[in-house]
Amino acid sequence: METVRAKVLYNQAETSSVYRLGLAYDAEARGARPARFLTLRFDGPTPHIVPRPFSVSDAFVHDDYGPVTEVLYKPLGRVTSALTRVRASDNLHVLGLLGNGFPEPAAGHTPILCAGGIGNAPFALQVRHLLAGPFASAPSRVVLLLAGRSSSDIYIQPWVREAGITILETTDDGSRGARGRITDLIQTHWSNWTRPELYACGPAPMLHALQSFAIARGVRCHLSTEERMACGYGVCNACVVESRREGVPEGHGDYLKSCVEGPVFECREIYA
Numbered sequence: 001m002e003t004v005r006a007k008v009l010y011n012q013a014e015t016s017s018v019y020r021l022g023l024a025y026d027a028e029a030r031g032a033r034p035a036r037f038l039t040l041r042f043d044g045p046t047p048h049i050v051p052r053p054f055s056v057s058d059a060f061v062h063d064d065y066g067p068v069t070e071v072l073y074k075p076l077g078r079v080t081s082a083l084t085r086v087r088a089s090d091n092l093h094v095l096g097l098l099g100n101g102f103p104e105p106a107a108g109h110t111p112i113l114c115a116g117g118i119g120n121a122p123f124a125l126q127v128r129h130l131l132a133g134p135f136a137s138a139p140s141r142v143v144l145l146l147a148g149r150s151s152s153d154i155y156i157q158p159w160v161r162e163a164g165i166t167i168l169e170t171t172d173d174g175s176r177g178a179r180g181r182i183t184d185l186i187q188t189h190w191s192n193w194t195r196p197e198l199y200a201c202g203p204a205p206m207l208h209a210l211q212s213f214a215i216a217r218g219v220r221c222h223l224s225t226e227e228r229m230a231c232g233y234g235v236c237n238a239c240v241v242e243s244r245r246e247g248v249p250e251g252h253g254d255y256l257k258s259c260v261e262g263p264v265f266e267c268r269e270i271y272a
Contacts, residue, residue, distance in 0.1 A: 036055075054072075145186070199222045225239075225265065
């Protein structure tokens, strides 16, 4: 793990709320796995002291650029809003890769990738890895659920849509796909899937709902938590989540560091 200066290759708005940032950074060589993350800090003098964590969204080799690492982000606060002003050929300080990442689906299981809003971030890389491995000859068995408040929250890299996987969409306001929540979408299609195994990234209420759903049905569900963090490597203790232990009520358990013991946890390990 090291901090390097990486050149920005592109930084563009894909919807009114989703930006795609490409860096000359070889995440694959550093052990990229879906839901592993890196931290970014601006180059030069800046009031932005603490680096910000971002999931690796995709990692590939481009004919012109060479190794590329992509990050998806939503300009919500001061730092992510400032990130929209970064231009090609600028540099960012990158620390990574960090965290554990999603595990491979169990043999014979159907991976159901559940993205809520900017929780779509890790799933292009997961689709890339799945299609390079056990689902190379059956891409449609990979199911990606994209959920958001409105159509502007629904995004995945265009190549993912062209890869032959099954994509289902839902929005709170019905402006794209079905109207409703991601759990409504799962309920509707549940009987179509063989031995589903859930992978989820998104806001805490969504993770909590999927956790309850998976536990009630006895299925595996991997949650990529989005806790606030400062260091990213287990020193500051800012990103803890409470562990679940049999016989120990919520609020009385031990705590796990989502940056090093996560950010991915099987849903029975933590209180989401």
